Amino acid sequence: MKAFILKRVLALLPILFIVSIVVFLVIHLTPGDPATVMLGDTATEEQVKALREQLGLNNPIHEQYVHWISGVFQGDFGYSYFMKQPVMDTIISHLGPTVSLAILAEIMAILIGIPLGIIAATRRGSATDQSLMGVALLGISVPSFLLGLFLVLVFAVQLRWLPVGGYEPLSEGLLLHLKYLIMPAIALGSMQIALTARMTRSSLLEVLNTNFIKAARSKGVKERHVIYRHALRNAFLPILTVLGQTFGVLITGAAVVETIFNIPGIGQLIINSVGRRDYSVIQGVVLFVTFTYVFINLVIDLLYGVIDPRVRLDQK
Amino acid sequence: MLQQPLLEIKELKTHFNTERGRVTAVDGISFHLEEGEILGVVGESGCGKSVTSQSILRLFDEKYTVKYDGEILLNGLDLLKLPMSKMQKLRGNDVSMIFQDPLSSLNPVYTIGYQIAESVMLHQKLSKKAAYERAVEMLRLTGIPAPEKRVNDYPHQLSGGMRQRVMIAMALACKPKLLIADEPTTALDVTIQAQILDLIIGLNKEFGMSVIFITHDLGVVAEVCTRVVVMYLGQVVEEADVEELFARPYHPYTKGLMKSIPQMDGDRSQNLHVIEGTMPSLHDMPKGCRFASRCPYADEQCKEQAPKLETLQSMHKVRCWHYEKIVEMEELTYADASR
Numbered sequence: 001m002k003a004f005i006l007k008r009v010l011a012l013l014p015i016l017f018i019v020s021i022v023v024f025l026v027i028h029l030t031p032g033d034p035a036t037v038m039l040g041d042t043a044t045e046e047q048v049k050a051l052r053e054q055l056g057l058n059n060p061i062h063e064q065y066v067h068w069i070s071g072v073f074q075g076d077f078g079y080s081y082f083m084k085q086p087v088m089d090t091i092i093s094h095l096g097p098t099v100s101l102a103i104l105a106e107i108m109a110i111l112i113g114i115p116l117g118i119i120a121a122t123r124r125g126s127a128t129d130q131s132l133m134g135v136a137l138l139g140i141s142v143p144s145f146l147l148g149l150f151l152v153l154v155f156a157v158q159l160r161w162l163p164v165g166g167y168e169p170l171s172e173g174l175l176l177h178l179k180y181l182i183m184p185a186i187a188l189g190s191m192q193i194a195l196t197a198r199m200t201r202s203s204l205l206e207v208l209n210t211n212f213i214k215a216a217r218s219k220g221v222k223e224r225h226v227i228y229r230h231a232l233r234n235a236f237l238p239i240l241t242v243l244g245q246t247f248g249v250l251i252t253g254a255a256v257v258e259t260i261f262n263i264p265g266i267g268q269l270i271i272n273s274v275g276r277r278d279y280s281v282i283q284g285v286v287l288f289v290t291f292t293y294v295f296i297n298l299v300i301d302l303l304y305g306v307i308d309p310r311v312r313l314d315q316k
Numbered sequence: 317m318l319q320q321p322l323l324e325i326k327e328l329k330t331h332f333n334t335e336r337g338r339v340t341a342v343d344g345i346s347f348h349l350e351e352g353e354i355l356g357v358v359g360e361s362g363c364g365k366s367v368t369s370q371s372i373l374r375l376f377d378e379k380y381t382v383k384y385d386g387e388i389l390l391n392g393l394d395l396l397k398l399p400m401s402k403m404q405k406l407r408g409n410d411v412s413m414i415f416q417d418p419l420s421s422l423n424p425v426y427t428i429g430y431q432i433a434e435s436v437m438l439h440q441k442l443s444k445k446a447a448y449e450r451a452v453e454m455l456r457l458t459g460i461p462a463p464e465k466r467v468n469d470y471p472h473q474l475s476g477g478m479r480q481r482v483m484i485a486m487a488l489a490c491k492p493k494l495l496i497a498d499e500p501t502t503a504l505d506v507t508i509q510a511q512i513l514d515l516i517i518g519l520n521k522e523f524g525m526s527v528i529f530i531t532h533d534l535g536v537v538a539e540v541c542t543r544v545v546v547m548y549l550g551q552v553v554e555e556a557d558v559e560e561l562f563a564r565p566y567h568p569y570t571k572g573l574m575k576s577i578p579q580m581d582g583d584r585s586q587n588l589h590v591i592e593g594t595m596p597s598l599h600d601m602p603k604g605c606r607f608a609s610r611c612p613y614a615d616e617q618c619k620e621q622a623p624k625l626e627t628l629q630s631m632h633k634v635r636c637w638h639y640e641k642i643v644e645m646e647e648l649t650y651a652d653a654s655r
Contacts, residue, residue, distance in 0.1 A: 124380070125380055126380075210420060211415055211416075211417055211420040211421040212420060212421050212422055212423040212424070214370075214375055214415065214421075215413075215415055215421045215422070215423075215483070215486075216423065217373075217375055217407065218373055218375060218407055218408060218412065218413040218415075218487075219408035219412070219434060219435040219438070219486065219487075220404045220405060220406070220407035220408035220409055220435055220438055220439060221404070221408075221434065221435070221438065222404055223400075223404075230423055230426075233425050234423065234424065234425055307425065308424070308425055309424070309425060309470040309472070310424055310470070310472050
C-alpha cells in the first residue's frame with residue numbers, strides 16, 4: 001500500500017515536469033509583453049526595456065525556464081508583479097471559493113445524481129425513468145453559462161431571493177456562504193448531476209442483470225437490500241470514476257461560472273492572469289491544477305480498493 | 317396417489333413481453349415432485365427448462381417483463397398467488413436454487429461467509445456469530461478444506477469447483493425442502509462434476525431433500541435422477557422413471573437425445589448422431605407438433621394438429637401422435653437386422 005502510494009507520487013514528477021515545459025513554452029512564445037501591460041500605454045521604450053531587464057525577460061528562454069523550475073523545486077513558485085505577492089499566496093487566496101464551489105457541486109451530484117439514477121434503474125422503461133433521463137440529457141446539454149444566467153434572471157433579478165453575484169467566505173457564516181454559492185453550484189453542477197445519474201442508472205442496470213443478483217433474490221433477500229447491498233456496491237466503481245473525474249473538472253473548469261457570478265476563484269485568476277500576461281501566476285496555476293488532477297485520481301484508485309476486494313492492493 | 321406431492325406444477329405458462337411481442341417460453345408445463353425424490357428435467361438449450369425453474373421461485377420481473385399462468389403448488393400452497401413478501405420468506409428457506417455458472421453467481425464484493433450467513437440471518441433470525449458458525453459448518457459439509465479460514469475469503473480467491481460448493485452451501489444453509497439445481501455442473505470440469513454430483517446425491521439421502529435437477533446431459537440424469545421430464549420448446553414431451561425412459565424411450569426427440577450420447581465402446585468410424593435442424597423460434601411457433609419440423613416420422617397430421625401429453629401404463633407420459641407406430645416400426649427393423 002505504502003509502496004503503491006510512493007510509486008504513484010514518484011510517477012507524478014515526470015508528468016509535472018512535462019507540463020511545466022509545455023506551459024512555459026506556450027506562454028513565452030505567445031505574443032504579448034508583461035512589461036508593456038504593466039506600464040500601460042504611456043510608458044516610454046526605455047522604461048519598458050528597463051523593466052524587461054529587471055524581470056529577466058531578456059535572458060534566453062532556456063535560462064528563464066531553469067531559473068523558474070529550480071525555484072519551484074525549492075517551493076518557490078515565483079513572484080507576481082501584478083498582485084504584488086508570491087504566486088503561492090495568490091493561488092491559496094483564490095483557492096477557497098473554487099474548492100467550496102466544487103465541493104458543493106460534487107455533494108449535489110452525489111445526493112441528487114445517485115438517487116435519481118437508482119430510481120430510474122429500478123423503474124427501467126417506465127415513464128419516471130424516461131422523464132428522468134430526458135431531464136438528465138437536458139442537464140448535460142445546457143451549457144453552464146446559460147443555466148447560470150437563467151438562474152440569475154429568475155432568482156436574483158425577478159424574485160430577488162439571492163444575490164446576483166459575488167462571494168462571502170465560510171468565515172462569514174455558513175448560511176451567507178451558501179447563499180452566494182448555491183446558484184453557481186447549481187449552474188456548475190447540473191452537468192455532473194446529470195452525468196452521475198446516467199452513469200448510476202446504466203451501471204446499476206448492468207449489475208442487476210448479473211447472475212449473483214438473481215442468486216441473491218433466490219436466497220430470499222429483500223428487494224431493497226438486493227439493490228442497496230448487493231447491486232449498488234458492485235455498480236459503484238464506474239460511478240466513482242465519474243465522480244472523481246468531474247471533481248477535477250469542477251476545480252479547473254469553473255472559470256466560466258466564476259466569471260458570470262464574479263467569484264474570485266482559480267478560474268477567474270487564470271483568466272485575468274492570461275489577460276495580463278502574468279507569466280509566473282499562469283505557470284503556477286497550471287502546475288497546481290495538474291497536481292490536483294493526478295492527486296484526485298490517486299485517491300480514487302485507493303477508494304476502488306475499499307469498495308472492491310478484487311482490486312485491493314494489500315492482498316495476501 | 318394418496319399423499320400430496322411436495323411440489324406440483326399444473327399447466328404453468330410463462331409469458332415474456334419482448335420488443336418483438338409476447339412469447340411463451342414455458343407453455344403449459346405440468347409435473348410433480350415427491351418428497352425425497354430427484355427429478356431430472358432434460359432438454360436442449362432454449363427449451364424452457366431454466367425458465368421453468370426460475371418461474372418456481374418467481375425470479376423474473378413481474379412488473380414489466382413476465383406474466384405467469386397456471387399453478388405451482390408447494391405443499392398445496394399456490395406460489396403464484398403469494399404476495400412477494402411471502403415469496404421472499406420462502407426463497408432460500410423452503411426452496412433454494414443453485415445456478416449454472418458458479419463464477420458469476422457469487423457477489424464479488426462480499427466474503428463467502430457473509431453470503432452464506434446472509435440467508436441464515438434473514439430466515440432463521442440467528443445472530444451474526446451463530447450464522448457465521450452455520451456458514452463454516454455448511455462449508456465443511458460441502459467438502460471445503462479449512463472452512464474456518466475460507467469463510468473470510470472473497471469469491472475471486474476460490475477455484476470454480478470450490479465456488480460451486482459455496483453456492484451449494486449457500487443454497488442449503490437453511491435446510492430447504494426443495495433444491496432446484498440448474499445445470500450445476502455444466503461449467504465445471506469432469507472430475508469436479510462427479511464430486512458435485514456425489515455431494516448432491518449425498519445431501520438428498522442424508523436430509524431427504526428433494527431435488528429438481530436441470531441438465532442437458534442424459535448421462536448425468538442416468539446417474540443422479542429417479543424420474544425424468546423431457547422438455548422441448550416449452551412443453552413436456554415425455555416423462556417416465558429413469559430406468560423406463562432409458563429402456564423404452566417413446567418420443568422421437570428423446571430417442572434422438574439418447575442416440576446423441578457418445579459411447580465409449582462405440583464405433584469410432586461412425587459420426588455421432590445429430591438431431592437434424594434447429595429449434596423453431598418462440599416468435600414463430602409451429603401450429604402442430606412442435607418437434608414435427610425435425611422429426612423423421614412426421615406426417616401431415618403432425619404438422620396440422622398438436623398432440624396431447626398421454627399417460628401410458630406405468631406412469632409413462634408421452635406427447636406424440638405416432639409413438640405406438642414408431643415402436644412397432646423399430647421392432648420390425650430390429651427384427652430384420654437380427655435375422
